[in-house]
Amino acid sequence: xxxxxxxxxxxxxxxxxxxxxxxxxxxxxxxxxxxxxxxxxxxxxxxxxxxxxxxxxxxxxxxxxxxxxxxxxxxxxxxxxxxxxxxxxxxxxxxxxxxxxxxxxxxxxxx
Amino acid sequence: xxxxxxxxxxxxxxxxxxxxxxxxxxxxxxxxxxxxxxxxxxxxxxxxxxxxxxxxxxxxxxxxxxxxxxxxxxxxxxxxxxxxxxxxxxxxxxxxxxxxxxxxxxxxxxxxx
Numbered sequence: 001x002x003x004x005x006x007x008x009x010x011x012x013x014x015x016x017x018x019x020x021x022x023x024x025x026x027x028x029x030x031x032x033x034x035x036x037x038x039x040x041x042x043x044x045x046x047x048x049x050x051x052x053x054x055x056x057x058x059x060x061x062x063x064x065x066x067x068x069x070x071x072x073x074x075x076x077x078x079x080x081x082x083x084x085x086x087x088x089x090x091x092x093x094x095x096x097x098x099x100x101x102x103x104x105x106x107x108x109x110x111x
Numbered sequence: 112x113x114x115x116x117x118x119x120x121x122x123x124x125x126x127x128x129x130x131x132x133x134x135x136x137x138x139x140x141x142x143x144x145x146x147x148x149x150x151x152x153x154x155x156x157x158x159x160x161x162x163x164x165x166x167x168x169x170x171x172x173x174x175x176x177x178x179x180x181x182x183x184x185x186x187x188x189x190x191x192x193x194x195x196x197x198x199x200x201x202x203x204x205x206x207x208x209x210x211x212x213x214x215x216x217x218x219x220x221x222x223x224x
Contacts (some may be wrong), residue, residue: 031210031211035215037152040117040218041215041217041218042201042215042216042218043154043201043203043213043215044215045212045213045214047187048122048211048212049139066208077176086152088154090136092210097142097159097161097210098156098159098167098169099144099156099165099213101150101154101155103151104152105155106152
Protein backbone atom coordinates (compact mmCIF):
# COMPACT_ATOMS: atom_id res chain seq x y z
CA UNK A 1 0.00 0.00 0.00
CA UNK A 2 1.18 3.52 -0.66
CA UNK A 3 2.56 5.35 2.31
CA UNK A 4 3.49 8.80 1.05
CA UNK A 5 1.46 11.19 -1.03
CA UNK A 6 3.20 14.18 -2.52
CA UNK A 7 1.59 17.36 -3.62
CA UNK A 8 1.50 19.08 -5.94
CA UNK A 9 1.75 16.40 -8.62
CA UNK A 10 3.46 18.90 -10.87
CA UNK A 11 5.13 22.24 -10.29
CA UNK A 12 6.54 24.67 -12.83
CA UNK A 13 8.64 27.65 -11.72
CA UNK A 14 11.21 30.09 -13.02
CA UNK A 15 14.90 29.75 -12.31
CA UNK A 16 15.79 31.53 -9.09
CA UNK A 17 12.42 30.93 -7.45
CA UNK A 18 11.87 28.60 -4.52
CA UNK A 19 10.07 25.29 -4.93
CA UNK A 20 8.08 23.65 -2.14
CA UNK A 21 6.80 20.10 -2.26
CA UNK A 22 4.74 18.39 0.40
CA UNK A 23 4.39 14.81 1.49
CA UNK A 24 1.84 13.17 3.75
CA UNK A 25 2.08 9.67 5.17
CA UNK A 26 -0.17 7.33 7.10
CA UNK A 27 1.63 5.22 9.68
CA UNK A 28 4.29 5.88 12.30
CA UNK A 29 7.80 6.26 10.96
CA UNK A 30 11.34 6.35 12.25
CA UNK A 31 12.57 8.45 9.35
CA UNK A 32 11.39 10.06 6.14
CA UNK A 33 13.52 10.38 3.03
CA UNK A 34 13.44 12.46 -0.12
CA UNK A 35 14.75 11.22 -3.45
CA UNK A 36 15.23 12.87 -6.83
CA UNK A 37 14.80 11.17 -10.18
CA UNK A 38 16.02 12.83 -13.32
CA UNK A 39 14.30 11.77 -16.52
CA UNK A 40 15.45 8.31 -17.60
CA UNK A 41 17.65 7.84 -14.55
CA UNK A 42 17.62 6.04 -11.23
CA UNK A 43 16.64 7.62 -7.93
CA UNK A 44 19.18 9.60 -5.97
CA UNK A 45 18.90 10.02 -2.22
CA UNK A 46 18.73 13.68 -1.19
CA UNK A 47 18.09 13.85 2.51
CA UNK A 48 16.85 11.79 5.46
CA UNK A 49 15.08 13.30 8.45
CA UNK A 50 14.51 11.25 11.60
CA UNK A 51 11.22 11.22 13.47
CA UNK A 52 12.72 13.17 16.38
CA UNK A 53 13.94 15.95 14.07
CA UNK A 54 11.82 18.87 12.93
CA UNK A 55 14.03 20.45 10.31
CA UNK A 56 17.12 19.55 8.33
CA UNK A 57 19.22 21.41 5.80
CA UNK A 58 21.51 20.25 3.03
CA UNK A 59 22.85 22.90 0.70
CA UNK A 60 19.84 24.52 -1.00
CA UNK A 61 17.50 21.88 0.42
CA UNK A 62 15.43 22.33 3.54
CA UNK A 63 13.22 19.55 4.85
CA UNK A 64 10.70 19.84 7.64
CA UNK A 65 8.84 17.08 9.42
CA UNK A 66 5.65 17.36 11.45
CA UNK A 67 4.91 13.97 12.98
CA UNK A 68 1.69 15.21 14.59
CA UNK A 69 0.32 15.98 11.12
CA UNK A 70 2.18 13.10 9.46
CA UNK A 71 3.59 15.45 6.88
CA UNK A 72 6.89 16.69 5.50
CA UNK A 73 7.93 19.40 3.11
CA UNK A 74 10.93 19.80 0.83
CA UNK A 75 12.01 23.32 -0.04
CA UNK A 76 14.52 23.94 -2.81
CA UNK A 77 15.79 27.50 -2.69
CA UNK A 78 17.14 29.50 -5.61
CA UNK A 79 16.15 26.80 -8.07
CA UNK A 80 18.16 26.02 -11.18
CA UNK A 81 17.23 24.41 -14.46
CA UNK A 82 19.25 21.39 -13.35
CA UNK A 83 16.78 20.86 -10.48
CA UNK A 84 14.19 19.79 -13.05
CA UNK A 85 13.29 16.25 -11.97
CA UNK A 86 10.69 14.22 -10.10
CA UNK A 87 10.92 14.27 -6.33
CA UNK A 88 9.69 11.44 -4.13
CA UNK A 89 9.23 11.07 -0.43
CA UNK A 90 9.64 7.61 1.09
CA UNK A 91 9.17 6.01 4.48
CA UNK A 92 9.70 2.59 5.97
CA UNK A 93 6.29 1.13 6.64
CA UNK A 94 5.67 0.13 10.24
CA UNK A 95 8.50 -2.01 11.55
CA UNK A 96 9.39 -3.46 8.19
CA UNK A 97 12.41 -2.98 5.98
CA UNK A 98 10.06 -2.07 3.13
CA UNK A 99 10.63 1.47 1.80
CA UNK A 100 7.38 2.82 0.42
CA UNK A 101 7.41 5.70 -2.06
CA UNK A 102 4.86 8.36 -2.83
CA UNK A 103 3.73 9.18 -6.33
CA UNK A 104 6.16 12.04 -6.68
CA UNK A 105 6.14 15.70 -7.65
CA UNK A 106 7.36 16.57 -11.11
CA UNK A 107 9.29 19.83 -10.88
CA UNK A 108 10.11 21.87 -13.96
CA UNK A 109 12.45 24.83 -13.56
CA UNK A 110 12.33 27.11 -16.57
CA UNK A 111 15.51 29.02 -17.47
CA UNK B 112 33.05 3.82 -10.36
CA UNK B 113 29.46 2.67 -10.68
CA UNK B 114 27.99 1.78 -7.28
CA UNK B 115 24.90 -0.11 -8.43
CA UNK B 116 24.85 -1.31 -12.01
CA UNK B 117 22.19 -3.07 -14.03
CA UNK B 118 22.24 -4.80 -17.37
CA UNK B 119 20.74 -4.43 -19.82
CA UNK B 120 19.58 -0.79 -19.83
CA UNK B 121 16.91 -1.53 -22.42
CA UNK B 122 15.15 -4.81 -23.10
CA UNK B 123 12.60 -5.27 -25.86
CA UNK B 124 11.05 -8.69 -26.21
CA UNK B 125 7.99 -10.59 -27.34
CA UNK B 126 5.18 -11.80 -25.12
CA UNK B 127 5.78 -15.27 -23.78
CA UNK B 128 9.58 -15.01 -23.73
CA UNK B 129 11.76 -15.48 -20.66
CA UNK B 130 14.29 -12.79 -19.78
CA UNK B 131 16.73 -11.86 -17.03
CA UNK B 132 17.99 -8.58 -15.65
CA UNK B 133 21.27 -8.50 -13.76
CA UNK B 134 22.26 -6.25 -10.88
CA UNK B 135 25.57 -5.80 -9.14
CA UNK B 136 26.64 -3.48 -6.33
CA UNK B 137 30.19 -2.74 -5.26
CA UNK B 138 29.26 -0.88 -2.07
CA UNK B 139 29.63 -3.86 0.23
CA UNK B 140 25.98 -3.62 1.23
CA UNK B 141 24.16 -6.59 2.70
CA UNK B 142 20.68 -5.79 1.40
CA UNK B 143 19.50 -5.56 -2.19
CA UNK B 144 16.11 -4.78 -3.70
CA UNK B 145 14.11 -4.93 -6.89
CA UNK B 146 11.54 -2.23 -7.62
CA UNK B 147 9.11 -1.79 -10.48
CA UNK B 148 8.22 1.68 -11.75
CA UNK B 149 5.13 1.88 -13.89
CA UNK B 150 4.24 4.36 -16.62
CA UNK B 151 2.84 6.76 -14.02
CA UNK B 152 6.19 6.76 -12.21
CA UNK B 153 4.79 4.85 -9.25
CA UNK B 154 7.63 2.89 -7.65
CA UNK B 155 6.83 -0.32 -5.84
CA UNK B 156 9.06 -2.82 -4.10
CA UNK B 157 9.04 -6.35 -5.44
CA UNK B 158 11.74 -8.23 -3.55
CA UNK B 159 14.49 -7.73 -1.03
CA UNK B 160 17.43 -9.96 -0.17
CA UNK B 161 19.65 -9.67 2.86
CA UNK B 162 22.95 -11.48 2.53
CA UNK B 163 21.44 -13.88 -0.04
CA UNK B 164 18.31 -14.53 2.02
CA UNK B 165 14.87 -13.42 0.78
CA UNK B 166 13.34 -11.01 3.33
CA UNK B 167 10.66 -9.16 1.35
CA UNK B 168 8.47 -10.81 -1.23
CA UNK B 169 5.59 -8.61 -2.27
CA UNK B 170 2.53 -9.85 -4.09
CA UNK B 171 4.31 -10.46 -7.34
CA UNK B 172 3.35 -13.14 -9.89
CA UNK B 173 5.49 -16.22 -9.47
CA UNK B 174 6.69 -15.69 -13.03
CA UNK B 175 9.14 -13.31 -11.35
CA UNK B 176 11.99 -15.03 -9.55
CA UNK B 177 14.89 -13.25 -7.92
CA UNK B 178 18.23 -15.02 -7.58
CA UNK B 179 21.11 -13.92 -5.41
CA UNK B 180 24.30 -15.87 -6.16
CA UNK B 181 26.21 -13.76 -3.64
CA UNK B 182 25.52 -10.64 -1.62
CA UNK B 183 26.86 -8.34 -4.35
CA UNK B 184 24.47 -9.64 -7.01
CA UNK B 185 20.70 -9.85 -7.29
CA UNK B 186 19.28 -10.95 -10.60
CA UNK B 187 15.64 -10.92 -11.69
CA UNK B 188 14.32 -13.62 -13.96
CA UNK B 189 10.93 -13.23 -15.59
CA UNK B 190 9.14 -16.14 -17.26
CA UNK B 191 6.36 -15.98 -19.82
CA UNK B 192 6.49 -12.22 -20.21
CA UNK B 193 3.19 -10.36 -20.49
CA UNK B 194 2.33 -6.92 -21.86
CA UNK B 195 1.70 -5.67 -18.33
CA UNK B 196 5.27 -6.43 -17.35
CA UNK B 197 6.42 -3.47 -19.42
CA UNK B 198 7.95 -1.03 -16.94
CA UNK B 199 11.26 0.24 -15.64
CA UNK B 200 12.88 -2.10 -13.14
CA UNK B 201 15.29 -0.69 -10.59
CA UNK B 202 17.78 -2.50 -8.43
CA UNK B 203 18.88 -0.88 -5.17
CA UNK B 204 21.05 -1.68 -2.19
CA UNK B 205 21.46 -0.53 1.40
CA UNK B 206 23.57 -1.36 4.42
CA UNK B 207 21.90 -3.93 6.68
CA UNK B 208 19.51 -2.90 9.37
CA UNK B 209 19.89 0.82 9.11
CA UNK B 210 16.55 1.56 7.45
CA UNK B 211 18.47 4.38 5.87
CA UNK B 212 19.06 5.53 2.39
CA UNK B 213 19.00 3.21 -0.56
CA UNK B 214 21.30 3.41 -3.55
CA UNK B 215 19.62 2.87 -6.88
CA UNK B 216 20.85 1.52 -10.17
CA UNK B 217 20.11 3.31 -13.45
CA UNK B 218 17.13 1.11 -14.27
CA UNK B 219 16.21 -1.35 -17.01
CA UNK B 220 13.39 -0.34 -19.33
CA UNK B 221 11.53 -3.50 -20.29
CA UNK B 222 9.15 -3.35 -23.23
CA UNK B 223 7.02 -6.39 -23.99
CA UNK B 224 5.49 -6.42 -27.47
